[in-house]
Amino acid sequence: MNIPAIGLGTYRLKGQVLTDSVHNALELGYRAFDTAQIYENEADLGEAIASGQVPREQLFLTTKVWISNFHHDDLLASLRESLAKLRTDHVDLALIHWPSPNNEVPMREYLGALREAKALGLTKAIGVSNFTIDLTRQAIEILGADAIATNQIEVHPYLQNRALIAYLREQGIHVTAFMSLAYGAVLKDPVIQAIADKHQASAAQVALAWALQQGYAVIPSSTKRENLAGNLQATQLRLDDEDMARIADLDRGERVANPGIAPAWD
Known part of the structure; x- marks a missing residue:
């Protein structure tokens, strides 16, 4: 599966703010949209897309299953509910949002249910998010590396996640980078x-281009049309070797997304 290089992230966007962002994004040429059950905006996104006048077959929709829905039957039911909210009969990519905290639900159960969701046609592809090297290794033992379309992880100039990304590349697993601008912190970097x-x-284009040139997909969020347009133009920006080396030196392991349910990071 080819995951679009750039999509619109919808974390923290709801209601009319989300609708306006999605409509602007569609007009500008975005075709990939990333949501999650815990964002509580799947219905808003579904409505915005339905009124956006771009055929469903031209879109790439990703959602993520929340940790409270990891038991087999719950996962399938929750994904069907997500599809109803999104007004579609399938998503293009369904991810496990976080590994089950303290392994409360065995990985074999929730990844097995996710694999079943794909077999049922509820999603075209499956993957994981916020999985460490060890957790990805376990997922590969259950699903096989070829079945894991991506690992969506926090990556930006201040958190370059080199060990994990090296492992994912070795396994042929694609990287989707979230928090590409570290809530705007990297935009202020000299x-x-x-x-x-x-x-x-x-500055946003530079941070996104840095990720794109390494082959990661990016899903930046924005509510302003000019920023949406600018982010999309990052796909045309080419940084030279000196630029990439200077950004490589900015890595300081500064993690933005680190909730209490997070695994033991690499």
């Missing part, structure tokens, strides 16, 4: 700003 000035680009 190195990022200097590279942006050099290329007559924005």
Whole structure:
């Protein structure tokens, strides 16, 4: 499966704010949209897409199953509920949002249910999110690496996640980067700003281009049309080796998404 290089993340977007963002994104050329059960905006996204006048077959929809729905029957029922909210008969990608905390639900149960969801046609592809090297290894033992379309993980210049990404590449598993701008922190970085000035680009475009050039998919969120347009243009920005080396030096293991349910990070 080819996962689109750039999509619109919808974390924290709801109601009219989400609708406006999605409509602007569709008009600008976005075709991939990322949501999750815990975002409580699947119905809003479904409505926005339905009124957006782009055929469903041209879109790539991702949702993520929340930890409270990991038992076999619950997972399948929750995914069907997600589809109803999204007004579609399938998503293109269904992910496990976080590994089950303290292994409360065995991985074999919830990944087996996710594999069944794919067999039932509820999703075209399956994958994981926030999985460490060890957890990914376990997932590969259950599903096989070929069945795991992506591992969606936090990646940005301040958290480059090198060990995990090296392992994923070794296994042929695609990386989807979230929090690409670290809630805006990297936009203020003098190195990022200097590279942006050099290329007559924005700091956001530099941070996204850095991820895109390494083959990651990115799903930045924005409510402003000009930022949505600018983010999309990051696909055209080429950073040189010096730029990439300077950004590589910014890695400081600074994690933004680290809730109490998080696994023991690599």
